[in-house]
Amino acid sequence: MARKKEYNEEEVVEKAMRLFWRNGYESTSMQMLEKEMGINKFSIYSSFGNKHGLFIESIKCYKSKIREMFENFKNASNGIEDIKQFFYDSVSSSFKTDEQKGCLVTNTYNEFSETKDLVIKEEMTSFMDNLKTLFIEKLKTDPSKDEETVLKQANYLVLAKHGLAAAARVNSKKEIEDYIELTFKNL
Numbered sequence: 001m002a003r004k005k006e007y008n009e010e011e012v013v014e015k016a017m018r019l020f021w022r023n024g025y026e027s028t029s030m031q032m033l034e035k036e037m038g039i040n041k042f043s044i045y046s047s048f049g050n051k052h053g054l055f056i057e058s059i060k061c062y063k064s065k066i067r068e069m070f071e072n073f074k075n076a077s078n079g080i081e082d083i084k085q086f087f088y089d090s091v092s093s094s095f096k097t098d099e100q101k102g103c104l105v106t107n108t109y110n111e112f113s114e115t116k117d118l119v120i121k122e123e124m125t126s127f128m129d130n131l132k133t134l135f136i137e138k139l140k141t142d143p144s145k146d147e148e149t150v151l152k153q154a155n156y157l158v159l160a161k162h163g164l165a166a167a168a169r170v171n172s173k174k175e176i177e178d179y180i181e182l183t184f185k186n187l
């Protein structure tokens with residue numbers, strides 16, 4: 001007879017997500033996960049298969065946490081101003097606590113850029129493709145922009161978003177705000 005879980009799976013995944021967000025995948029040990037999540041290795045392996053499986057669930061948890069921000073961005077109708085607001089929204093949580101800095105997806109994208117991990121690559125690629133598609137949709141609302149300009153600006157914004165997420169780990173709120181304002185002066 002299987003033992004009943006004595007923990008809430010959503011809660012422990014969220015705790016793991018915050019730990020991975022702070023430390024990255026490679027620097028997060030099973031011992032750290034046990035301590036942070038408040039469950040033992042057996043429970044982690046039983047529920048998630050291994051550290052990698054738990055990390056995938058953590059990425060999914062993060063995506064669900066930012067889904068509302070993405071929906072607001074997607075449904076807004078002010079073109080470039082929507083993108084600028086999205087930049088502000090995406091870093092606002094970085095200044096509420098010192099615990100999480102930057103973007104878990106960008107941190108993961110950077111950490112796994114050289115890896116052959118197809119599951120992680122697919123998660124990151126789909127996220128970045130979706131973001132770029134949204135940028136393109138917003139940029140196309142300006143009838144003065146041709147297709148080539150829209151694509152170049154979307155590429156610029158994806159790279160700017162990566163830079164913003166990395167900068168949010170170490171720079172002050174004022175520096176981040178200046179970065180955002182200058183980014184959008186260039187469009």
